[in-house]
Amino acid sequence: MKKKIIISLSIGLGVALLVGGLTPLYAAGKTTVVFSTWGAPSELTRYKLFIANFEKSNPTITVKLQPVADYSQYHAKLLTQLAAGKAPDVFYLGDDKVGKYVQANVLLPLNSLLSAKTSTVKLSSFSSTLLGSVTKNGQVYAVPNDVNPDAWWYDKTVLQKAGITDDPATLASQGKWTTAAFNAMSAKILASGATALMAYHYWGTHWSWITSQGGTVYDKIGNFVANKDPKSVAALTTLSQMYKNKTFAIADDQPSGDGSDNQFVEHKVAFYPEGRYVIGTVTAAGSQASYDIAPWPSVSGKAASTDVAASFLAINAKTKVKDAAFKFWSAYVSKAGQTFRLSSGGNAVPSISGVDSIVTSSNYPSHAQTFLDMVHVGYTNPAIEATVPGLSDDINKEIRAIYEGTDTAQAGLDKIAQLVLVAKKK
């Protein structure tokens, strides 16, 4: 008898724990919106502040943050959640993955919601050049929550040590920041023992170099044309020569413990194409005065169209709390939301028009307006690369083969054209 009682109690306790664990903790009378993003704990602090502020203004909505520490694990988790029907209501999407989710119809279409009179956010507030990978048949499925153009951060200390007196940002403002000017500087920088250019190995670097040199990578309907464009082939040939003679180094190859950020603040690198988040890096190093930004050097000296890295905010097509989710989503990407998130310590550039002061009010870097100018003329990840997982990795491997001399620029670009063709058929 005793045994039966013990067994019954154990089973009962187990069932109670199971049910309790499975039951969502909904506060009475409140709607819960689950919001997912990636980020290190320090980055999440800003999200939590925003959520607390939003909940204060919207007392009937509770926002549950579901962070994933590592970007590389984020989309795998999101995919599993979507397949299981347990995905968050509002979530981030990386610019190398967003196209796939758009094509799969798992995101809520936004046009009608944004055009409603009650909507606090309008589609026209976002530059159309930033919406290419999130638009399908005229319908927009996500917008960039904020962006980061790869501005050419430069170290004045390194330039001074190399005996360079010209200032790249000043040259850019005069329309004289040319490739020839950069080449002259890089020769001196190399002779002084520093690295002239260090950049991450991804689409933003190699495609921006090509477009800044007058080349075309994708045409207006998304066909890969760089292999048929002599300027593109020439630009990539130049970049591979720079890699071989150590004028250009790949940031990903730097040893952990002495990575690219470290080398930049230790005055070992002259030019470092990166986003606004470098402000945090140079501030932490206590050497803000030594750094400024310029656009990519171009053949003509005038700023060309170059890459704008972005992450996108989308709403789950199967969300059960559509109104609350859209309210949170709107607040997040609105002028007020981006101002809240990106001011005083923010690390990105607003994706919405009308809040440029977020970037310029702090007067740092001195030519902060360059960030905004680059966003206005820049482009996000090409749609095909944002849609087919793994395509960007394959392209990166081929580009590296060009850098290392295993393939010529022409042969490499031909292979990339073939990869894109195969990807389009998938």
Next chain:
Amino acid sequence: MSAETFNPDFKGANKRFGGSSQPTTSSWRKRDNRWGYFFLFPQTAGLLVFTVVPFLLMIGLSFTSWDGLGSINYVGLANFKDQLHDPLLWRSVTNTLEIGLISAPVGLALALILAVAIQQLKSRTLYLLLFFAPIVTNTIAIATIWQQILRPDALVNIKISHFFGVTPPDWLFNSKFALIAVCIVIIWGSIGLNVVIFLAGLESISPAIIEAARIDGAGPVRIFTRIRIPLLSPVIFFSIVVAVISSMQTFDVVYVLTNNGGPHNATRTLVYHIYDLGFIRDEFGPSSAAALILLFLSLTLTLIQFGFQKKFVHYDQ
């Protein structure tokens, strides 16, 4: 104590427990069985839910095309055909076999030498602790530390250039050396377990046999090759099987030490290939097909090893 008290099959035993409804022998057995199933249930349920069912689903997925979001489409054997024609798969297979062919024999030979050396020592605890420490250390932690040690400007290269006067290699970014670097880390990380296993095996050899061999005039080398090795052969066989299967599953060291399968896919292993297809490219059908190919390869290698068992493994003392 008599059998009638303790032998549950003794029919008379039931009378000793009184009560109007006497439990029969078969009901005792049934009650015992029920408790057995009850205690087996959690483990069996876990095995079913987390191993058997996913394995069966994987087999099913291998005949489909699915990216995790859209519909699942049956494609027959297309995934297997594509994989067998995929140069990346064959590169992965080659790399995996190379890792196995290098790390298993080298690691086991070193472990055997160390075990024999440690057996001669009176005080062994410190050495056993030192060699076994990597076994109880997380593989990711090991790979992260080795990533620093193998940096172009770090300790290993400094010593190489100092002692040999040559330009040291870029271990992790040079396609010729990246695989060797992975093998070094695997050997370092697994040698301790084999040392302990071999030491136990050596200890189980009767000293009388060794003594008899010495009396007959056998030298240390002959004793080692003609007595210790044959008597240790079951243990060596077990270690080889485990080492080969383990090398077929190499992933974490490669993932941490060398990015994206290493320079020019130099360290792309079969498990990394499966991971790349499934979790980077979201191609779950081909990924599952590659996983079944790995299973087939592992089984084939294991069967080959068991085939050699009769000739090379001696189970008699």
